[in-house]
Amino acid sequence: MPELTATRPANGTGRRRGLVQNLFWGVALTLGAAVMLFPFLWTVITSITPDGTLASGPTLVVEDPTLDAYRQLFDAMPMWRIVANSFWIAIASTLFQLITGAMAAYAFTRIAFPGRQAVFAVYLATLMVPLQVLVVPLFIQMTRAQLSDTYFALLAPSIASAFGIFLLKQAMEGVPRELDEAATLDGAHHLRIFAQVVLPLTRPALATVAVFAFMGSWNSYLWPLVVIRSPELMTLPLGLATLQGQFTTQWNVVMAGSVVSVLPIAIVYIFAQRYIIAGFAHSGLK
């Protein structure tokens, strides 16, 4: 149990009540957290059972733990390739979204060009269009350009994101204009102000956008499902769904695949938790 600290260090009885309350909530919330984490734990456990048919029903103790399911998994699919695909596509779309997003946000906050409001409205409109509306025509477009079933097709829809642009624009509005005016007087042009004044001051927002972009790409399912056919171009969600079809009775192999696909994002999550939660909180407060 976690060590308890009182919420309200008022008088003696208040403190005791706080302690009892915290003890109660500590126990309740830990139990709840166990329920939330249990499926993950069970995924790991099943992946190391020798027999994944579940014939004996669920168990928490594995008699003869084995990594056999992982061997089968890597034999059945080009898993290293699939992990690498997910990874590079996620990195590339994150970088592209940061660059295109930061530049657009800079233009919208710092360059007074004619029609700025109208252009921004169009950008915002693209935020409202669900991917599902775009999937069919985008697929057709890619097929016509003979780009379907390529890395480019996987990446294309996530090169720029209106959501990231919006978030970065909000952050750049908060950078004091006196700073870039001073830089302008020193003879700096937009590229310099962008790179040396505005970007460094929007680092938290950039980190939030980076985390969202990475997660979005890593977990994306519908678009890869539509545009990718070759096993060696698959990303993890797609590979997993395919795996489910191949190993309908061997859950240990499917769960080994789940572990392989959750592990990297769980690691990213642990390091980025602060930014993710701050990012969500920020978007919620508006």
Place this chain on the structure above:
Amino acid sequence: MSTAPAPALRRPITEPDPSSTKRANTRRRGLRTLGWALLFLLPSAIPLTAFTLVPMISSAWVSLHDWNLISPMEWVGLENYRDLLADPRTRDVFANTATYILGYLPLVYIGGLGLALALNRTMAGIAFLRGAYFLPVVTSWVVVALVWQWLLSPSNGLVNTVLGAIGLPEPGWWTDPAWAMPSIILASVWKDLGFVMVILLAGLQALPQEVLEAARVDGAGAWRRFWHITLPLLSPSTFFVVVISLINGFQVFDQVNVMTGGGPAGASQVVVGQIYDLTFRYGRAGDASALSWLLFALVLVITAIQIRGQRRWVTYA
């Protein structure tokens, strides 16, 4: 909304120009501004145009045609829309989507609110606990859906094993038409609880403590304080959660595709699943495009209604 500041500052110092050169200067400055704007905007404008705007317009175009993705398109006007509106399948998939939303939204909101209230305290290990509830949010739907499909396995899944052990009926979760949608709702609520929790937690932490304290001093009990102060002051966060969840709810697909594939017997088929099947299983791209525009229009109207209606119940402190 400051323009390029340097010329603006220089202007009063320079001698008054003859008006023709002045105009030429202004034009040159305007061109330079436009040049900078293009430089900064093109990297995002090109992909957004190519991969969002153009497909959007061409989707509207395709929706007015009969097309199987291979042979030439055939103009049919609004016939696809008429057919869809007359087809009972359309009503079914919209009804299933509505069932999903009506089951999902109250559960995820009440659950998320309860969690946010419980987690809004200073306590050792609170960051870990918040993190644990949030982990499913970052996990891909495919993994979550696979794990849930398996937890809810009718013959030997954990849930039915436990239910059986305590003598309760063991439903055929995703294999029984009556239970397929509840299974999907259950998994979705579990996955999204952390998201709602974080947004409401942020709202709770922004509440003015003086007001709650004043009510406490005035003798208002915990329940009264919750109903008359906390909940109304949380309305902006609630509004955000409801708008986002509704938009996402109409677009539900990943979990359905992995858990039930829309079955059994179409019992859990949702609108996006139908769009996918129409295109890639039946080669009816025209109908699929029309259906996606119906969906888009519906989401737009409902979102607009919510934004207009927010004045009635959302209080910005």
